[in-house]
Amino acid sequence: MLIEEIKKHVVDTELTSTQKKSLDYFLENGFPTTSDEDWKYTPLKKVIKRKYFLQSSDFELNDEIIQQYSLGFKNKIIFKNGKIYSEPKISGLSIKKTRDLCMPKNSALCYLNEAICENTYEIIFDKNLNLDNPIEILHFINNDNDYFLQLRTKITCGSGSNVKLVERFCNIGKKTLINSCMHADVKRNGFFEISKLQSYNDNTHTIDNTLVDQDRDSTANVNTFSFDGSFIRNNLNFYQNNENCTSNMNGITIINKSNFVDHHTFVDHKFQNCLSNESYKGVYFDNTKGVFNGKIMVRPAAQKINAFQSNNNLLFSDSASIKTKPQLEIYADDVKCSHGCTIGQIDKKSLFYMKSRGFSEKTAKGLLTFAFLIEVIEKLNTKEIVDYAKTEIAKKLSIEKGLL
Template sequence: MNKEFRKKAEQVFENNAQLSHGKLIEEQLRASAFQLFLENGFPNKKQEDWKYTNLNFLNNIEFEFSEQLNDSDLESKQINDFLLSKNNEFLLVFVNGFFSKKLSNLHLDGYDNIIIGSLIDAVQFDKNYHNFLGSSLDKLNDGFTLFNTSFFRDGAFVYIPENFILDKPIHVLHISDARHNTFISNQRNLILASNGAQVKIIETSYQIGDKPSFYNTITEIFADTDSVVDYYKYQNEEKELYYIGTTQIVQFANSVLNSSTFTLRPHFVRNNLNSLINGDYCESNFKGFYFLNNNEFADNHTLADHASPNSNSNEVYRGIINDTATAVFNGKILVRPDAQKTNAYQSNKNILLSDEATLNTKPQLEIFADDVKCSHGATSGTIDEESLFYLRSRGISEAIARSLLLSAFADELINEIKIPELKIKIKNQISKSLNIPEFIV
């Protein structure tokens, strides 16, 4: 962190402290986070968790803080391409970290007890919600988390009451407005699923304009007893968007978390996905797929933290890496001393399509209980010559045979998507990226 940036950050922090509205967390918490951030700065390659992540953009690009909502010259039609469907989703739009009521589409009539909206509104409605903010992040003292805690001003808030099954997905869409400035945006989302509630969340992030932008976001999810949370991340922004996103999930007894992360041709993406299994008989499913071209970079860090017995976690990440792209995968299964009868599985498979591509993978197991079944596997290779030969011997051209095999590799993960619109969108994008002719799809 250079002096200039430090000065800027101190100034903005000072300004924020003066604000009377929108104090989402205790000023003291914010101040101590900022103090720690100033001491430690952003992470660097010497830190184990950031070993393979090139954070030079933080030094090379001069970023500015976005200090207020500015959506006056944005219109709904500009974001049409980013939507999944016009009317079949609850849409929450954020511009540079601020909630844009104008662009959002909530039509909540008939949904009486649920709350979907901005964090500021929610906290004004019921102060108790702010007790949740940051409570899952005790041990996440990394620079970006501290930075987020110091500077976030708003985010999405979702509350699903007991035994309510929400039929439509909630789409949290972030737009980095990079037409005039190179902004840093911080955002903090909070999702509360009560006992027996079921909800589907989709997070996406796009950029308008061609300047670089940096989006640092944290989502905290609390999945209470018997709840089911489906959490999707869809990342497909080729513009110069630097994305660093942490998702912290706290699961209580019998809850199910299904997380799917699809990262297709991003410029720079780092996902931290952590699930704390805090009750018996939970299920945590992490699915992920990444496809990288050119000079793109995607980094997935996951942690399944088994703190309670009798739970299952299941993780499958797959990736295709082309050109000079770099993919990083770091999956950790932690089984704490009392988490007996844990079943944990993890697999990471990669296909490299170019000699310039780089893959760094580290599947990690840390087991402190004995009555467990944990396994992981990681592979890297290229397209299987024999499969290729099999297809070609049946009259399929090499190019199509290759695309077929690659799309089959991705299909297993895509087929599990429960939101039809998202599935179609991802399928089309992958077909486009892999040059798969339409008659196959």
């Protein structure tokens, strides 16, 4: 269905040679199915059987809507249906639109994105640019028809720069499937952090591909908060292309109704003396389904690697399910790699203890669940983001935020 639409769409558009190549690759391989190992538990078929249109339309955006979705940072880069709407004036930051940009890919959807995305933006942070506050990247989406939207950004962090970003997709219109590709290139000694706030309405399905290339002495942090969304698939890849890189991944997933969240992460340790740290926590209510697949690869030359991965999950319903696969592939011997994975419930004794001290069952459960998540929250260093996370968590656990 969607593939027909794509074929129809490309007939009227002129493609560059890179785009043509990518399109051919995509058409040859098609959308991933559950027989692909990486999509084993993720029924993309259900999502793509709906009729989506690829043409975009325009809409009015006002401050009121922007305020509603903003966390209140001063600097914002705002996109409207994938096109740039406003950008902050910061010396050392430049944003430009390009067409022919080949980016690394981690799935067939990246090829599709490369082939048909009309608005590719390069966001460049100059070297030694030190930003005190995060910059918000807000994508507002509102289309006349059900929409299959391609978002495509390349972020370059110059050497020695310090960049923090907050990214949010805000769909205020009809049913939308977002296919987003982001490639971050972190140069020498750079620091890059992005927080992805994923609280979508039921109209929004997202496939979020994030690839991070790291040069020597750089640090990259990716925080993913999945609080709502009927279909969320996150592909997160780190490539450590030189020595002494650090990669951190933090994730909080807390979903209800029949939401679906899938995290696929991959860290490629190619050089020695590198670190990676991964901590994903999930809480699942109602009919939710969670998938986690964390892969750590240590290549033969990559000695003295320290890789840590943990995935902990709480299941609160018999109709909820979790499939997890923490995966290690190690080809070097002088490494310390470990992963841990748990699936369980709130400790009954702790619950009883709290109840016997006058907490209602709901509050006690809520507080214990929050305590379960706190390890990840404590790693966050921006007040506004911690605040956002606490608000959403309190809402999900139906307890007062003041308690947290």
